[in-house]
Amino acid sequence: GNSVTQMEGPVTLSEEAFLTINCTYTATGYPSLFWYVQYPGEGLQLLLKATKADDKGSNKGFEATYRKETTSFHLEKGSVQVSDSAVYFCALSAVSGGSYIPTFGRGTSLIVHP
Amino acid sequence: NAGVTQTPKFRILKIGQSMTLQCTQDMNHNYMYWYRQDPGMGLKLIYYSVGAGITDKGEVPNGYNVSRSTTEDFPLRLELAAPSQTSVYFCASIGTAQMNTEAFFGQGTRLTVV
Numbered sequence: 001g002n003s004v005t006q007m008e009g010p011v012t013l014s015e016e017a018f019l020t021i022n023c024t025y026t027a028t029g030y031p032s033l034f035w036y037v038q039y040p041g042e043g044l045q046l047l048l049k050a051t052k053a054d055d056k057g058s059n060k061g062f063e064a065t066y067r068k069e070t071t072s073f074h075l076e077k078g079s080v081q082v083s084d085s086a087v088y089f090c091a092l093s094a095v096s097g098g099s100y101i102p103t104f105g106r107g108t109s110l111i112v113h114p
Numbered sequence: 115n116a117g118v119t120q121t122p123k124f125r126i127l128k129i130g131q132s133m134t135l136q137c138t139q140d141m142n143h144n145y146m147y148w149y150r151q152d153p154g155m156g157l158k159l160i161y162y163s164v165g166a167g168i169t170d171k172g173e174v175p176n177g178y179n180v181s182r183s184t185t186e187d188f189p190l191r192l193e194l195a196a197p198s199q200t201s202v203y204f205c206a207s208i209g210t211a212q213m214n215t216e217a218f219f220g221q222g223t224r225l226t227v228v
Contacts, residue, residue, distance in 0.1 A: 032214045043118075043204055043219030044157075051214035089156065093215070099164055100145055100208065101172075102217050106156035 002027045006090045006105035013080055013112050021075040021108045023064075023090035031094040033057075033066050033073040038087040038107070047075075047088070085112045116140050120205050120220035127195040127227045135190040135223050137205030145208040146188040147172075147217070148180065150201040157204065163188055195227045 006023040013019060025033065032051045036044040048057035053068035062077045073090060090105040121136045139146065144165045149157040159172030163182040177199060179191040188207075192199060202224050206217040 034216055036217075041221075043221045044206075044217070045219065046216040049214065049216060091217075093217075099162065099170065101159065101162065102147070102206070102208070104149075104157040106154060 002031070002092060002094050002096060002101070002103045004090050004092055004103055004105035006088075006108055008106070009087075009109035011108060011110050013110070015082055015112055015114055016079045017112075019075070019077040019080045019084075019110065021088055021090075021110070023073045023075065023105060025071050025073065025090070025092050027071075027092055027094050027103075029094060030068075031092040033064070034091040034093065034102075035062070035064055035073070035075050036089040036091060036104075038089065040086075044089060080110070080112045082112045082114055085110055118205055118207055118218050118220040120203075120223050122223060123221065124224050125226070127192075127225065129195060129197065129227060131195050132191070132193050133195070133225075135192075135203055135205075135225075137188045137190065137220060138186050139188075139205075139207045139218070140186065141207065141209060141218065142185060143207035143209045143218070144185070145210075146182065147206045147208075148178070148188070148190045149204045149206065150174065151204060151222075152201050160190065160203075192225075197227050199225065200227045201225060 034049045035047040037047045048059040050057040050066035147162045148160040161180040205220045
């Protein structure tokens with residue numbers, strides 16, 4: 001079946017530090033890949049996505065590149081802010097048994113200190 | 115622009131009680147999903163629906179039931195609440211079966227069974 005593995009948290013950084021959150025996936029066929037962000041007390045919301053190999057998704061200074069050869073979709077940001085503190089979920093979407101099922105990683109908590 | 119709306123936001127149940135978690139979306143989405151989120155465990159799929167009148171089990175369906183009588187509504191029923199069902203529940207929807215489409219989430223229902 002499909003699965004997503006992402007690095008465990010929490011990741012604790014100082015403001016303006018560089019961020020990497022690793023994500024690898026297992027899927028049959030050619031899934032689309034997503035990063036979602038969850039702020040405290042809220043639901044998940046889309047941060048960025050990539051739909052085919054070598055695509056780069058970007059939003060709010062965050063980037064991730066769809067690497068088919070390494071089955072990875074690592075999230076990066078050059079300079080984090082306190083407001084980036086949240087839980088980040090890597091996800092894939094693929095057809096499974098004729099239905100469209102999003103599959104999520106366990107989430108990585110990011111804590112940014114001033 | 116309501117999107118996906120879940121009610122209630124919080125609930126405390128006693129063991130053996132029943133309740134229905136409500137979910138409604140105003141985007142005319144065909145695909146709807148129920149997930150539960152436990153600390154450090156990511157999102158587990160409970161049930162999903164590909165359209166009105168069609169539902170199917172996800173990864174962790176035991177102890178739950180769903181119905182989909184309209185495109186807009188996808189309620190989740192707990193018949194005999196157990197402490198293991200203490201969790202945060204999220205409803206999500208997707209507009210099409212295209213794999214590059216992201217999921218839209220409600221704000222969640224935090225359920226405690228005592």
